[in-house]
Amino acid sequence: MKKYHKHTPSKERAKVNGSRAAPRILEVRQLSASFYLNRKVIKAVDTVDLYVDEGETVGLAGESGCGKSTLASSVMKLIPYPGRIVSGKILFRGQELLKCSEQDLQDIRGNRLTLIFQDPSSYLNPTVSIGMQICDVIMAHNPVDAREAKRRTVELLGSLGIPEPAHRFHSYPHELSGGMKQRVLIAMAISCDPDLVIADEPTTALDVTIQRQILELIKEKVIGEGSSLLFITHDLSILAEICDRVYTMYAGRVVETAHTVEFFHNPLHPYTRKLLSAIPRYDVKKPLAEIPGSPPSLDDLPPGCSFYPRCDLRSERCLKLRPELRELGMKHWVSCHNV
Amino acid sequence: MIYRTRFLTRQIQKALVRVRSNHLAVAGLIIIGFFAVLAIFAPLIAPFDPYATDLNATYAPPSWRHPFGTDHVGRDIFSRVIHGARIAFAITVLVVLIELTVSVPLALISSYIGGTLDEVVMRIMDMIISIPHLLLAIVIVALMGPGMRNAIIAISISYMPMLARLVRSVALSIKEEPYIEACYVLRFRSVRIVFSHILPNIVSVIIVQLSLDLGYALIDMASLSFIGLGVQPPKASWGAMLSLGKSYLLHSPWMVIFPGICIALLVFGFNLFGIGLGDILNPKARQRGG
Amino acid sequence: MSEQNATATDPALETVALTKHFLHTKNVLSRIISGTKWVRAVDGVDLELHPQEVLALVGESGCGKTTLAKLILGLLSPTRGHVYVMGKTPVEHGSSLAALLQIVFQQGRASLNPRISIGSLLREAIRVNRIAGPGQVEGAVDEVMRMVDLSPDHKDRFAHELSGGEAQRVVIARALALKPSILIADEPTSSLDVSIQARILNLLIRLQHELHLTMLYITHNLGSVRQISDRVAVMYLGKIVEMAATEALFAQPFHPYTEALFAAVPIPDPLAKRKIIVLRGETPSPIDIPSGCPFHPRCPYRQRRCEISVPELGELSPGRLVSCHFPLS
Numbered sequence: 010m011k012k013y014h015k016h017t018p019s020k021e022r023a024k025v026n027g028s029r030a031a032p033r034i035l036e037v038r039q040l041s042a043s044f045y046l047n048r049k050v051i052k053a054v055d056t057v058d059l060y061v062d063e064g065e066t067v068g069l070a071g072e073s074g075c076g077k078s079t080l081a082s083s084v085m086k087l088i089p090y091p092g093r094i095v096s097g098k099i100l101f102r103g104q105e106l107l108k109c110s111e112q113d114l115q116d117i118r119g120n121r122l123t124l125i126f127q128d129p130s131s132y133l134n135p136t137v138s139i140g141m142q143i144c145d146v147i148m149a150h151n152p153v154d155a156r157e158a159k160r161r162t163v164e165l166l167g168s169l170g171i172p173e174p175a176h177r178f179h180s181y182p183h184e185l186s187g188g189m190k191q192r193v194l195i196a197m198a199i200s201c202d203p204d205l206v207i208a209d210e211p212t213t214a215l216d217v218t219i220q221r222q223i224l225e226l227i228k229e230k231v232i233g234e235g236s237s238l239l240f241i242t243h244d245l246s247i248l249a250e251i252c253d254r255v256y257t258m259y260a261g262r263v264v265e266t267a268h269t270v271e272f273f274h275n276p277l278h279p280y281t282r283k284l285l286s287a288i289p290r291y292d293v294k295k296p297l298a299e300i301p302g303s304p305p306s307l308d309d310l311p312p313g314c315s316f317y318p319r320c321d322l323r324s325e326r327c328l329k330l331r332p333e334l335r336e337l338g339m340k341h342w343v344s345c346h347n348v
Numbered sequence: 349m350i351y352r353t354r355f356l357t358r359q360i361q362k363a364l365v366r367v368r369s370n371h372l373a374v375a376g377l378i379i380i381g382f383f384a385v386l387a388i389f390a391p392l393i394a395p396f397d398p399y400a401t402d403l404n405a406t407y408a409p410p411s412w413r414h415p416f417g418t419d420h421v422g423r424d425i426f427s428r429v430i431h432g433a434r435i436a437f438a439i440t441v442l443v444v445l446i447e448l449t450v451s452v453p454l455a456l457i458s459s460y461i462g463g464t465l466d467e468v469v470m471r472i473m474d475m476i477i478s479i480p481h482l483l484l485a486i487v488i489v490a491l492m493g494p495g496m497r498n499a500i501i502a503i504s505i506s507y508m509p510m511l512a513r514l515v516r517s518v519a520l521s522i523k524e525e526p527y528i529e530a531c532y533v534l535r536f537r538s539v540r541i542v543f544s545h546i547l548p549n550i551v552s553v554i555i556v557q558l559s560l561d562l563g564y565a566l567i568d569m570a571s572l573s574f575i576g577l578g579v580q581p582p583k584a585s586w587g588a589m590l591s592l593g594k595s596y597l598l599h600s601p602w603m604v605i606f607p608g609i610c611i612a613l614l615v616f617g618f619n620l621f622g623i624g625l626g627d628i629l630n631p632k633a634r635q636r637g638g
Numbered sequence: 639m640s641e642q643n644a645t646a647t648d649p650a651l652e653t654v655a656l657t658k659h660f661l662h663t664k665n666v667l668s669r670i671i672s673g674t675k676w677v678r679a680v681d682g683v684d685l686e687l688h689p690q691e692v693l694a695l696v697g698e699s700g701c702g703k704t705t706l707a708k709l710i711l712g713l714l715s716p717t718r719g720h721v722y723v724m725g726k727t728p729v730e731h732g733s734s735l736a737a738l739l740q741i742v743f744q745q746g747r748a749s750l751n752p753r754i755s756i757g758s759l760l761r762e763a764i765r766v767n768r769i770a771g772p773g774q775v776e777g778a779v780d781e782v783m784r785m786v787d788l789s790p791d792h793k794d795r796f797a798h799e800l801s802g803g804e805a806q807r808v809v810i811a812r813a814l815a816l817k818p819s820i821l822i823a824d825e826p827t828s829s830l831d832v833s834i835q836a837r838i839l840n841l842l843i844r845l846q847h848e849l850h851l852t853m854l855y856i857t858h859n860l861g862s863v864r865q866i867s868d869r870v871a872v873m874y875l876g877k878i879v880e881m882a883a884t885e886a887l888f889a890q891p892f893h894p895y896t897e898a899l900f901a902a903v904p905i906p907d908p909l910a911k912r913k914i915i916v917l918r919g920e921t922p923s924p925i926d927i928p929s930g931c932p933f934h935p936r937c938p939y940r941q942r943r944c945e946i947s948v949p950e951l952g953e954l955s956p957g958r959l960v961s962c963h964f965p966l967s
Contacts, residue, residue: 072831172919189920216699222916224904245906246904249908250908270908270909273908284832285906288861289835289864294864358794525748527750527751530743532713533740534736534816535736
């Protein structure tokens with residue numbers, strides 16, 4: 010007999026909770042997660058602090074191998090073997106997720122904390138119609154019967170811009186285009202009116218104009234409906250458009266975080282600055298900055314700052330001592346010795 | 349020139365390390381190596397001439413003088429078993445060599461050119477493969493006359509379609525890879541593309557299949573010899589020994605036990621090696637990036 | 639390489655009404671049941687590239703840009719129309735085309751044979767095309783590796799031992815080893831991280847200047863287009879819908895699709911003014927190209943005429959071509 014979680018819509022929650030000091034939607038404290046392979050230990054996530062407030066949209070940026078996807082799967086406690094969460098806390102509305110039973114986690118995942126993935130093909134069951142997959146999510150977390158679930162699904166598909174939703178209910182994933190599949194994933198993610206949606210590179214594999222469609226959809230249907238959003242991507246430009254605050258990660262650690270305007274107009278960490286100048290912009294013609302060398306392999310990290318070999322602000326101290334995050338402005342944290 | 353040989357020895361060293369770390373392959377190699385030593389040094393190790401009969405000591409059970417006993421005409425089974433290793437290796441290696449030199453180029457060329465040639469070759473292969481191995485081998489040997497040489501040819505013919513199909517299917521998928529397309533742009537000729545670019549990527553698959561075929565060849569040969577179509581007496585092949593010994597199973601089981609164990613053990617060794625090799629050569633699961 | 643009759647202003651690369659239609663399926667039965675369908679991958683493309691010019695070809699997936707590249711290289715033969723490389727078709731050039739025109743593939747590491755060391759790959763390319771004499775091959779390999787900022791010590795490495803950026807540089811090195819005068823770069827940075835993309839782009843810009851290359855730069859990354867190209871052509875469903883000098887195009891696009899493309903790309907500045915244009919629906923499949931203007935089902939400005947008649951690629955002003963009944967201005 011399934012236990013259903015008693016549920017209040019997120020907008021109402023925001024009103025209620027805003028009146029008193031509420032715990033943050035998501036708080037990650039000193040989280041470390043590593044992968045154990047043969048004899049190598051890969052420190053994918055290294056003492057990361059991150060939070061998302063009620064109704065906030067937070068961006069997490071970094072290039073491949075920086076640990077952002079591992080962080081996302083850790084939050085859901087879905088980190089794949091041979092990965093393990095080593096230490097730290099994850100608080101979801103004050104509830105410690107790492108101490109929860111699998112049963113409790115099942116109630117939270119897909120319901121109050123949902124995930125939108127990068128590659129919809131890998132996350133949709135090819136043998137089940139898309140409508141049924143969304144219904145499954147709805148019925149798992151809500152005390153409704155199949156007919157009601159189907160009605161809600163069709164309504165959801167329609168509101169997400171899928172033409173002929175009643176007909177499309179029965180389609181299989183391979184019959185849909187990339188953009189359509191991503192809409193289905195978004196439908197699944199918002200079907201139970203979640204508190205927090207984590208989107209891991211949801212637009213990366215899509216064409217430019219379809220990316221724009223999906224982005225606008227996320228703005229309208231996730232942010233617009235009051236859910237908090239943690240948007241993970243390597244494309245900083247997207248974060249400039251939708252986020253309230255931004256984090257940058259490098260080699261498993263957070264290196265900078267600030268409010269969006271401050272972040273983009275006054276970046277302080279050498280990596281962030283170079284990264285921002287490396288983005289080719291179509292509105293302005295300017296030379297592109299290069300970062301020499303390549304990211305370190307996560308099983309062999311140097312004792313000091315991981316960015317040392319590629320940094321142009323480096324000093325003796327950086328080689329030996331790992332910098333910690335310091336607040337260098339209004340809510341602007343940077344982990345560097347030399348700014 | 350020196351530069352190239354240093355590069356090659358480094359490659360071989362890397363390969364050996366990987367082989368050494370795979371326990372299956374090592375176990376297989378030990379068994380195969382053991383029999384190989386027997387085969388190579390047979391005349392030195394075997395105490396008796398495998399053809400020497402001794403009618404005073406027929407059906408003798410295992411003893412110090414004859415560790416594996418003697419057969420119905422007094423030949424020392426121990427010596428015959430050791431010499432049998434020679435024949436076993438000769439057969440399996442020859443079968444595999446013939447199979448390899450015919451199937452692989454044929455499949456490569458046929459899959460690359462495609463079209464009618466490919467269809468014709470594949471239909472011929474289909475015809476061969478539709479007849480069960482052993483039956484086909486029996487038919488061929490029956491037509492050509494019994495004997496080791498013909499048995500080897502027959503068995504390798506019956507194995508060709510499997511290898512050809514395998515090579516063809518892998519070659520077809522490799523043909524679509526971007527690095528082969530790059531060869532067209534660089535205006536490489538077809539021969540170069542097929543043998544220098546496609547073949548190296550198939551080698552691992554071929555080697556695994558061949559090492560397993562070594563085992564199958566031994567069994568098929570033993571089967572043929574068992575029904576009298578393979579190695580003919582008085583040659584000391586394990587299969588022939590089984591054939592001879594089956595009539596005396598009840599009162600002189602040693603005539604059958606020892607050659608039987610050897611067949612089973614060597615096939616086991618080939619299989620272990622083949623499976624271990626498969627583990628080494630096939631791409632392992634790659635780890636995901638953060 | 640110069641042609642007897644060619645003059646300095648003749649285009650290095652030219653396509654005339656280039657068309658490539660693929661049969662949807664060779665299966666006779668499905669053709670009988672649902673009729674013979676054609677994938678109109680490239681549909682009447684007229685392009686001109688002048689020596690040492692960089693032309694960017696912009697479009698999303700399915701617009702036909704990779705097919706166009708293959709037609710130019712001679713890997714595919716056109717259904718209609720012609721390709722002229724330095725005045726001759728690829729077929730007429732035969733194998734000497736390789737030393738004239740090369741391509742940097744999109745797939746980076748996947749276009750390198752995993753079983754052959756990168757040094758051997760480069761050596762082979764040089765030797766087979768007789769770029770250097772027998773004793774000088776090694777030197778030529780070293781030189782071309784240094785040209786792309788790779789140390790010749792890495793010659794023994796294999797593709798899987800290289801990072802994405804290094805692998806892409808090997809691909810560029812192999813293309814340049816043949817000393818071509820025309821280079822096609824097909825999405826050379828798409829699978830790479832942002833910081834590596836910048837390096838590869840800067841490398842291409844530098845090489846284009848130093849080696850006086852004529853370049854066809856195929857991409858969907860608009861920002862990079864602005865940095866590297868002299869002119870831009872925008873492709874949609876097998877046709878060129880707009881072509882102009884880079885600065886002119888970015889200052890003011892004339893085709894609604896181009897405008898939508900610009901508006902779709904986010905800008906890394908939270909305070910930048912944005913015009914949000916969201917196109918309706920998805921790009922149609924090249925099997926089922928809409929009647930009239932192929933863009934009309936998604937065009938925010940469409941009118942009756944757009945559904946009925948196909949617009950021609952017309953010259954609005956010198957050097958500015960648009961294929962639209964109601965170009966923006």
